[in-house]
């Protein structure tokens with residue numbers, strides 16, 4: 001079973017009288033444990049694709065099947081539960097809560113699960129250890145560097161051990177050293193947890209790590225390559 005499968009996935013935005021095909025009949029599937037990336041020029045549909053697969057937005061046409069489930073049949077509440085269970089998001093703007101510590105930010109997705117305080121603490125510290133930030137658990141985002149904040153966002157995305165991790169330009173605000181650092185961490189998580197990663201990126205550093213590179217242009221898949 002594919003973890004993710006799209007069938008004729010199409011998203012049209014209307015701007016006055018013109019139609020923009022952000023995605024144009026995209027047929028892709030992803031198997032468990034893939035480390036794949038969408039590349040292509042600005043406006044080619046990468047973010048739109050991640051939004052559809054993350055069930056943050058609905059297709060105009062076509063289907064998105066995640067973990068065997070046809071997602072258009074989910075209502076808003078079911079979609080939220082489904083996301084919470086299976087999907088971790090790592091976005092360019094880290095979206096951390098500024099008044100929460102690193103620990104509390106990572107703990108947040110676990111609050112809705114039925115775990116004891118001790119179990120939660122263990123899982124949070126384990127996730128912070130995976131991104132080498134256990135020693136900064138009590139720091140707030142404003143006290144952390146950009147790279148450290150991005151690593152907190154990664155810890156938050158992995159703390160529930162999701163099957164799928166969607167990462168939109170995760171290195172955009174990082175220097176080279178921190179970019180390689182978070183990429184090593186994500187590759188490690190991919191290997192250890194067998195989570196399926198899909199990136200959207202322009203960054204050559206990210207592209208070097210990909211095992212599959214999918215090129216979009218004007219909302220269409222123009223190339224789908226296995227790397228190395």
Ligand SMILES: Nc1ncnc2c1ncn2[C@@H]1O[C@H](COP(=O)(O)OP(=O)(O)OP(=O)(O)O)[C@@H](O)[C@H]1O
Pocket residue numbers: 013014020021022040041042043044045046047048049200
């Ligand atoms: N809410 C919206 N309303 C109208 N058009 C939109 C909307 N969101 C995206 N688009 C258009 O859809 C197309 C695809 O956008 P998308 O954000 O997916 O591109 P992208 O490949 O992620 O680009 P970038 O590399 O710049 O992030 C673009 O032409 C964009 O202008």
Ligand SMILES: [Mg+2]
Pocket residue numbers: 046047048168200
């Ligand atoms: Mg984008």
